[in-house]
Amino acid sequence: MGAYHCQVIQQIQIDEHIYRLVLQAHEIAQTAYPGQFVHLRIADQLNPLLRRPFSIHRVLRDKGQIELLYRVIGRGTSLMKQTKPGDSYHLMGPLGKGFVFDGKFTTAIVVAGGMGVAPVFFLIDELLALGKSVIFFWGARCGSELFGVLQWNQSAIEIHLATEDGSQGYHGMVTDPLQTFLNHRSEDASLAGFVCGPRAMLKKIQLLSTRTSFEWQVSLEETMACGVGVCQGCAVMLKNEGFRMVCSDGPVFDLKNVAFDG
């Protein structure tokens, strides 16, 4: 964990609004693990003022590079998409507590919705490297947002795609195929769940997960100021535990503990 000036190596447009940013970030690349994030200073100016948090999408450890995957939303990300190789960003990271794999599961159910896919690539890379099997459920608005799924060794990963517009995979919410899947495997002790996506999806999966007997981890998002547990801005309510900070106690939490309705 530290603060570094990181050079932009490459910026790749994936979709109308989605970009992948490759950064030279030795220290971060060496120590980061899936589910952690970086806190990025958009520009050396007063407006936008605050840093912006982005999950670590991918780590190229040998090159000392990290990748971010982001959707252009507002002013900060609009400025980001203009950056070119040679520009540099000031990053704090790796931050937060990511996913843990110390359970005895052999197959991971990984569910991503929308930009929730960002940390999931890194997660899948690590799971496969650890010799786990992966069943990957990925939902997006349309097919153009689904990319790069053929890169993994297809014998170790089973992929279920879903799009809201039906342009690729299942036509509808990714939670539908997930539900079908879970109907048969809810008691399977070789499984563990990993989830990242929009709030509505998380709530739905929390409901589904209560009927399963294995563990689920979820990566959350909240508006952040400091990113390091100081400002108390990014609180999430945990059942029986009260508020915890997404940036420093998370962003990954035990799904069943999260009190989505405050």
Next chain:
Amino acid sequence: MGAYHCQVIQQIQIDEHIYRLVLQAHEIAQTAYPGQFVHLRIADQLNPLLRRPFSIHRVLRDKGQIELLYRVIGRGTSLMKQTKPGDSYHLMGPLGKGFVFDGKFTTAIVVAGGMGVAPVFFLIDELLALGKSVIFFWGARCGSELFGVLQWNQSAIEIHLATEDGSQGYHGMVTDPLQTFLNHRSEDASLAGFVCGPRAMLKKIQLLSTRTSFEWQVSLEETMACGVGVCQGCAVMLKNEGFRMVCSDGPVFDLKNVAFDG
């Protein structure tokens, strides 16, 4: 007078801190006269917030272009120097009341100090075009800030340079050679004076001018918000007349009327 999006044609660095910006600005180029200025929106963002006023340095009427000459001072001008051909600026202009030439003078004394030279090139161009002779006194910090003086027909213009560091021309203030000159010509009715530069220089010349029998015009600067006479932010005190607005009543005023000390 209007508001236009103007493309950047060229940006030329003149000196460490001085740049010349060539803009495509048909409407402004057609109607502007010396001493007028444009009010430029630095960028479509909230910080810097206000427009910045710049004198029209030069007009290329046939090409429909105008030139600005500016010194990098703060945040606005620092952003300006990064612009490239193809970028565009939103300009209001031409604004203000510039120099008037309806006097019966045949020779113009033109005095510029520092960035006060910006409107003076346009002025000299016009004076020469009108068949007037020009005696040009130009003072700067160092020689590298003095440029382009050989372009005019040297038979119609007499040039006196001065630098504070002595690297070119007279070593000292440009008001010294001016004073020497005026000692001999103070009653010469064929003369008229035109002045632009830092406050201290203007005060000094005001003092010198009281001993002359001809008219002096001065171009002033004040921090501006609106640039069109609305906000009352750019007031200057005129003797016996009270406050007038630099942006709409000026920036050119009768030198003897200006009450520099409020």
Next chain:
Amino acid sequence: MVDLSVKIGNLHLKNPVLMASGTFGYGTEYRDYFDVSLLGGIITKTVTGKMREGNPMPRIVETPCGMLNSIGLANVGVDRFCQEKMPELDHLDTVVIVNVAGSTIEEYSEVVEKMQGYDRVDGFEINISCPNVKKGGLEFGTDPEITETVVSGVRKATDKTILVKLTPNVTDIVTIARASVNGGADGLSLINTVLGMGVDIETRKPHLARIVGGLSGPAIKPIALAKVYQVVKAISIPVIGIGGIMKWEDAVAFFIVGATAIQVGTLNFIEPDGAVKIIQGIERYCEKNGMRSIGELTGSLQKG
């Protein structure tokens, strides 16, 4: 088609976007930049009993996302205003509200009385909130009793619509709002500028000759929204939101919080036709959200 018209007192505005006092001169300076008749109305620079030169220079300085001014109610005085400026306003096809101030309580009603007879004046905005003058201004607008006295004095002098312009530089803006209502105000305009200051660290002089001035622009938008929210909750006459409105999205936020109309100030210096774009943006937003009139937007704030 969305009905953007609003009514405040006897005023019928074709749309709820007005030009804020001191940022649009007397309505003529921007004629070359856009069609002024597109506006809901304009509010003149403050007019006082006697001519005022205003404060010494420098009078303005930029700050982060804002600007400080200490103009000091520079104006030609009511008599010359009626002679020189009023005829120019005649050509404007929009509502004209004259902003009025005085250094005594009586001056307010005297100025209003002199203008009451002019058909061209559709209403008055009582400025008891200028931070840049010694007497009148803030000193009045921070005291509920003086506020009520000033407003009721003006109320006696005119049957035209009276707006009272409030300062944010108070502990409790609702008390001042109530005093204005009790005095007979038809609407409240808020906020005027926030007290602020800047220093040149090279010369170690204040940026403004009068040291302290008024902060305006995007920096104060959150403050203005909070004040409008507080006042709207407490009183029932129309509120006009002012402060840092730079784009239609900002304006919409003020309506959601409960403003009946809005005023655009600092933006005029940056984008002369910005107000027109705001009107268009508000209309599009209402359309997109299935609203037939701006009234449906006003006060539509949802629970957090």
Next chain:
Amino acid sequence: MVDLSVKIGNLHLKNPVLMASGTFGYGTEYRDYFDVSLLGGIITKTVTGKMREGNPMPRIVETPCGMLNSIGLANVGVDRFCQEKMPELDHLDTVVIVNVAGSTIEEYSEVVEKMQGYDRVDGFEINISCPNVKKGGLEFGTDPEITETVVSGVRKATDKTILVKLTPNVTDIVTIARASVNGGADGLSLINTVLGMGVDIETRKPHLARIVGGLSGPAIKPIALAKVYQVVKAISIPVIGIGGIMKWEDAVAFFIVGATAIQVGTLNFIEPDGAVKIIQGIERYCEKNGMRSIGELTGSLQKG
């Protein structure tokens, strides 16, 4: 070498740059980013009598050149603070000031009493200016009598240095400053955040769950400078300037206006080691201007 040390009450600060309450946790979170012992001191997140969860989410939103927060004094309470956090603070080689608040007048002195015995606590900052709680906070800090009662209560409970943190959300900050002095304050910290609000125009909900929050960052710097100027003119105990300080130039402006020390808040979230750069910048500025101590800079404002 410029002597940057300052004295406030019994506090000796090695330099006049402190971390503002609520923006530096309990002093340990930023240890990996820079050497905390370079700071003049740190002020803890507010500590109250009982643990507080804080307000519902969302608690923060960005605004033009600023941010709104409604954290709501989330903290572990004084007892757990003494058990869990105090030992961590022991390792810090800089002054530690504990910021204290309560929802009753008595709670302030009770909290201070419990901590009075700890050597690690060098002083207290009395927070009567938080905009984000129902009781205590603003409600106290806008009333001169309650202010004096709270401060004199704390004065009886401790012989350590007492700072009182003032809100800008008042008509007349000088009255509150005087009440603090009368109560026995050794120094005044100003400003706390400015009341503000934001609205999401898509959902039409307030950006903050608690609707209104506190504005901080560069946007409020002009406001903070004006308040420091007003207070410094009127009272003679040291004033600590806070509000929108992002670079050493901003800090220098506060000293010129009359601050004895400054606090850095929002900047910590953006540049964790920003405060250290500010200390260096202040030192260079003093050197360049031939000043041998920071005291020569404080109050060096020239006539406009």
